[in-house]
Amino acid sequence: MTIRFPVLIALILALSAVGLTYEIAAGRVLAPFFGTSLLTWTTVIATVLGGFSLGSALGGIVAERPRAVALRNVRSALVATAVLMAVSPTLLGLLHSWGVRGTDGMMLSVILVFFPASVCVTLPSPLLAKLAIEARPGREGSSLGFVLAAGSVGAIFGAILAGFVTLPLIGSTATFAACGVAVLLCLPFVRGGQTGTPGTTIAAAVFVVFAGLAGTPACQYESGLSCLHVDRQGPEVRLVSDGTMQAAESTAPGEASDDGTVGLALSYTEWFWARMDRDLGPDPSVLFVGGGGYTLPTKLLASRPLAEAVAVEIDPLVTKVVRAHMPRAAEMIARTGFDAAEGDGAGRRLGIFHADGRVYLNETEQRFDAAVMDAFSSGSVPAHLVTREAFARLREIVEGPVYVNLLDRPDGPLARGVHAILRELYPHVEVVHGARTSTGRTNVLFAASRLPLAPLDSLPDRYSPARISDARAFTDDRGWVGHR
Incomplete structure (x- = not known):
């Protein structure tokens, strides 16, 4: 029994789409365990492409076998x-639960988890391509062109499907199961030769559906940008994004400050607030790049009734989760927050932009x-927010001090690069x-x-001044590449 040419092209397109959807979902699901950076995406892309290459090579060998055997092998691969x-x-x-950590652990995990499926999903393609070319004798050239085009169109469709539809709407775990279902739906169209055991196919279908319905989601809340968890530790509500704690709010009654606001739960926000409280006047206008838990904007607006703030948060899901789980910040957003992209919010003091900070x-x-500047993607700052050009633009629109939070070693490469930028642009720089x-x-x-910074009376517990070595400033052309 032959397979019609349009069906073969549709199968090639579908499997290519599944392959790219799987690749993008792989990068997304890594975030809660290993974060998201240039290194994680490079590893995922290299591993999956390596699997595609080996699958194509093995598929070519399979395609040369007797037709009945080749078709059976392809169905098994599906x-x-x-x-x-x-x-x-x-x-x-x-x-991850067995203790696989760090860059080496991330690379090992990617290879063990994602390489085998990448090989298998590509293995049918050479046989399907061979059958497509044989299906139109005398038109081998155009048939090959359609095969190549179907592979490319499928890859494009898969990338769009993952990034804009499945990952934001159903999450990564269900996306993997949906990929499995899509592959199984291809089986009835791969006809001819000896059929496999129906029980095996049925068992696989049951397993795939079960994995999608019963599998533990990688994220409590998930969008195309963030994998969020809300963690309650006693009186603290903590917001964790891609495995890194982004914000915390303390609701303990005994920690309320003189202005009636709840004390800041993270020590780095304590230093930021002490610095801001010393440096700023009674009615400042402050830009926050990175909304996070909105704890600092809440503190500022509660302690200074004439102050105004603009918070730029790339992911609307973060704001939604904060409003649902962090009561003090949620109350401030409800009382004085507004969507700054839609109007000037007359009478309200917290403008919220859901946009990329650099844009x-x-x-x-x-x-x-x-x-x-307190924006993070997983455990590091997005590269385009720590360049000379980004801070030069910030200097144009900000008259007073700029405060920056990084995660790095005390004299690590990210800290050195940002320190070099700030030293170029500002005569007074303090680092702890x-x-x-x-x-x-x-x-x-x-x-x-631009002006001298008045010394603080004290530092948060276990904080100390930092000594940063000289380094090259990051630029848009040669910027930060991330780290584990």
Whole structure:
């Protein structure tokens, strides 16, 4: 029994779409365990492309076998693909629970979890391409062109489907299961030769559906940008994004300050607030690049009734989760927050922009008295927010001091690059750092100003002045590449 040419092209397109959807979902599901950086995406892309290459080579060997054997091998590869894709997030979680950590652990996890399915999903393509070319004798050239085009169109469709539809709407775990279902749906169209055992296919289908419905989601709240968890530790509500704690709010009654606001729960925000409280007047306008838990804007507006703030947060889901789980920040947003992209919010003092911080800096005409740079993607700052060009633009729109939070070693490469930028742009730069974690990293905090910075009476517990070595300033052309 032959397979019609349009069906073969549709199969090639579908499997290519599944392959790219799987690749993008792999990068997303890594975030809660290993963060998101240039290194994680490079590893995922290299591993999946390596799997595609080996799958194509093995598929070519399969395509040369007797037709009945080749078709049986292809159907087996499709069943294996479905199972391997559906089980990917579970395997990743198991490896992490067994203590796989760091850059080496991330690379090992990616290879063990995502390489096998990448091989299997590509293995059918050479046989399908051969059958497509044989289906139109005398038109081999155009048939090959359609095969190549179908592969490319499928990849484009898969990338769009993952980034704009499945990951934001159903999450990464269900996306992997959906990939498995899509592969199994291809099986009835791969006809001819000896059929496999129906029980095996049925068992695989049941397993894939079960994995999608019963599998533990990698994220409590998930969008195309963030993997969020809300963690309650006694009186503290903590917001964790891609495995890194982004914000915390203390609701303990005994920690209320003189202005009636609740004390800040993270030590780095205590230093930021002490610095801001000393540096700013009674009615400042402050830009916050990175909304996070909105704790600092809440503190500012509660303690200074004439102050105004603009918070730029790239992911609307973060704001939604804060409003649902962090009561003090939620109350401030409800009382005085407004969508700054839709109007001037007359009578309200907290403008919220859901946009990329660099895009906002480039486009805004508003001027500010101070700025706080506290944007993170997983465990590091997005590269385009720590360049000379970004801070030069910030200096144009901010008259007063700029405060910056980084996660790095006290004299690490990110801290050195940002320090070099600030020293170029500002005559007065102060740097402190907290206690190192088990990874050797900590919060490295900067205050940069045109005017001298008045000394603080004290530092938060376990914080001390930092000594930063000279380094090359990051630029848009040669910027920060991230780290584990």
